[in-house]
Amino acid sequence: MEINILTICYLIGSITFILGLKMLSNPATARKGNLVAAAGMTIAILGTIFLYTDEAGNGLHNHLWIFGGLAIGGVIGTLAAKKVKMTAMPEMVSLFNGMGGACAALISLVEFNHLSHEIQLTGISGGHEGKVLIIALGLIIGSVSFAGSMIAWGKLNGKVKDFSFTGQNILNLIFLALALAAAAWLVIDPTQAYLLYVIFVLSLLYGVLFVMPIGGADMPVVISLLNSFTGVAAAFGGFLYDNKVMLTGGILVGAAGTLLTMLMCKAMNRSLKNVLIGSFGGNKTGAAHDGGEQGGHYKEITLSDASMLMSYANKVIIVPGYGLAVAQAQHVCHELEKILNEKGVEVIYAIHPVAGRMPGHMNVLLAEADVSYEKLQEMEQVNEEFKTADLVLILGANDVVNPAAKNDPASPIYGMPILEVELAKNVIVNKRSMKPGYAGIENDLFYRPKTSMLFGDAKKVLQDLCAEIKTV
Amino acid sequence: MEINILTICYLIGSITFILGLKMLSNPATARKGNLVAAAGMTIAILGTIFLYTDEAGNGLHNHLWIFGGLAIGGVIGTLAAKKVKMTAMPEMVSLFNGMGGACAALISLVEFNHLSHEIQLTGISGGHEGKVLIIALGLIIGSVSFAGSMIAWGKLNGKVKDFSFTGQNILNLIFLALALAAAAWLVIDPTQAYLLYVIFVLSLLYGVLFVMPIGGADMPVVISLLNSFTGVAAAFGGFLYDNKVMLTGGILVGAAGTLLTMLMCKAMNRSLKNVLIGSFGGNKTGAAHDGGEQGGHYKEITLSDASMLMSYANKVIIVPGYGLAVAQAQHVCHELEKILNEKGVEVIYAIHPVAGRMPGHMNVLLAEADVSYEKLQEMEQVNEEFKTADLVLILGANDVVNPAAKNDPASPIYGMPILEVELAKNVIVNKRSMKPGYAGIENDLFYRPKTSMLFGDAKKVLQDLCAEIKTV
Amino acid sequence: MLNWITANQQIIYIVILMIFVGIEVIGRVPSVLHTPLMSGANAIHGVVIIGAIIVMGQAETDNFLALILGFLAVILGTLNVVGGFVVTDRMLEMFKKKK
């Protein structure tokens, strides 16, 4: 009886996960989708606690421990998620992802212990191949996901620096191969319990070294990949307990996460392989020559001229980029928008899908400063509007307005759709120097006749602009 | 051993069906998708013939009969499918669909016979509930699909006329309820073998009466619905034999077919319920008043004036509609296009998604006359082009150019996107009278100053036009 | 009923997942492909032929009812499969770009 109700709970769980994910991929239903999946998860968890029975018909005990764990995890999780600053959310996701991986790895450790006991008691070491294999694979992938996520988390909050040496890729593969070999050996002879810890350590090492050399800016892609790893780890748990909700939920995330990782790469016009083992074809340092070298000529504009231009414009389009986020200038930027509005100037924001360092970065950033959602326009629409703008103000964006993506087939970003700012009458670019952005390449836009440069830290420059415009 | 290979064959079959359907829904891959699914089907069929074994390990016999049936069905099927005229394809689909339904029904009949034998021999009539239920449901849905498809086929080729009487819906429901009741009885007492034939006959009757009152023009929707019914019937076969490829293939088509049916209705801006039990809110006759009644004023144009206009135009856009198909005027239409081209006039076709009486009707029709695919433009693109056209020639289209869909919220077609022919400089409409089209409503376009009417059968008018233009 | 659910939970999962797949897989179809898609799906449900083959192959050689009905079922099923795929192919032939 109870087991039947539990089956239904799990069925509901699986369906809500699918529906939730589906709704999450549509802006209109995304928030509800998250709640739907959360509701299904709650049903599956409560069902397990109260209705689960093993083959002999015994229910679970240790309820105090279980609820204790749930309470502790729940409180910490909620607080952490509520307190974290908007722009630090990817770090948080990485951290939570690591917890899931660790959870999967711990389950494997405990379950193997059980099995060892059993083997010692009965003296039979055969017939366990399937179970041992699942345990070992779950351990490997859970540990990789845990270690990798921790490194990604450290990189995003600046605690871990990029680190690579020649032959690292080969060393990585050797670690992975050793872990797999140890797993194979364990399957053949499950009495060698120490091998499990060998696997554990090797997998952790692999996870660390796998993420170490990848640039901090690529972490969102890496987190998405590790996310799908943890999904697969959860699926192994499903195999182990013959538990359908773990199995389906895990596979679902494994598949969706893999696709999502590829979609993210595609939005940046790169391949996954390129993200994982080479930075823009490995010629990053080569292409990243300083400004001026190009020998071109660029115009500077003074603060007062810039504020004049803005005050007397009819329509200003602001293009925010990574630099705005770094300078934490979103609040002053909103301030400027309000001052211009008071002067009767229309202001909108042009949001490129990969501006910043994570998908939706600019949306999150500007939302934090209370910029109204209607003023944010996506690339396709706004590209139609540039021609009606008197002025485009580029704040710490670079690659997303680089015309080379359109004109220069040799450029590493060739083919990426860009914001076509040159359709506007005037373009003002704010950045600190002529240095290139993420892709490490020159930007011709800065040398075009329509463009004027306004050097300085975004926050500082915007504050000065606000002050100036008020006096106009 | 064999059984394992068969499992793999079935797995391959299921996967190819999914991939095939996915590819079929994308113009670039559609044709390959069809072949992929066909290849999977071949593997599943050959696997069954050579590798299938029952629980006792016996393979199939009667190979001669089986190959005989395959050969006969294969030859007739290929010939019929190759010979049929392009525009008669929906009829053909309906016929094939009926065959599938009949096949499912026959399987149920034979399997029940087996079961009856067994029950007589062993004297045990209990414990068969599940199997009997599956057999009975398979029989019902297979028969409904068969009978309904035959009627749909008859309607499309004009052999069966619409036929309805008051209370028909209620009578239909009674037949269906009786069939289900008989099935329930049979499950309880499977020795009452005659009940199976009662179910059979009731289901056939229901199928006939269900489709009878629906207008011929709605048959594509009905066929799509019956298509998904047959899918469900195949899935019941999958349950019966615990056969995964039948089960998954059937459910796949059942689900996709249902969605497709709804998509088709949506493209016509109607609901499924509306298609099945009422024609445009049931007021078809009410709204279908004759032309002239509106009291408006319309202009006629002579053949020679029309040919003048065309010969001296730079760009002519042809809007084909149902009338062109009825008149079988696609070949002359292509003729006209060529003559105009020779005179240096650019000609393109504007294809509305629901022009004609089945999705893609116009594409199929014009392709038959060898009109090049590049000249067919879909609604979204061509709506941008009308403003560059000197003349729009409407050939037997009506609803798809009715401005009421845009302007009149009270109109039954309000909300359907239309071809915006009025953006062009001149509009010539060819039809036989001022009578309305499928939706049974007036069309204001005919009374607009830009519009001139050119009455007559499309084929005749086009022939005359060709002759005239040659002399210009 | 409840016991049945647990005993058959895998089948239930397969059915539900298949429904999701069926719906998602064709969700993006443009309307001009509606007819070929319907036709292709029509051919796929011809998989019911496999049931007919099993019926036929298991019929005792003296059970004429089973033989004849089974034979008929094989023919009809084949019509569905072969005719369905061929007619779909012909329809799609007309959609290919002539370059």
Add this chain to the structure above:
Amino acid sequence: MLNWITANQQIIYIVILMIFVGIEVIGRVPSVLHTPLMSGANAIHGVVIIGAIIVMGQAETDNFLALILGFLAVILGTLNVVGGFVVTDRMLEMFKKKK
């Protein structure tokens, strides 16, 4: 190996169908939703907590290793689930239209 396939064919079907569902279901996601979607999926794989609960609930009360590791696993799994859903909700809060 081959026998294993037949014995587990239902599971194999479930896994394959689930992969299709996972891929199809998010195929149309606009790029601005990439981050919340990743975060939501992250919360869903927290379903691994169920394994932790089973481990915990079956641990003998004198097996301290199992108790402690299991307890830790429950905490970590809960962090993943609760934190994951809450952080996703906060992200999505910012995408709602302010009218």
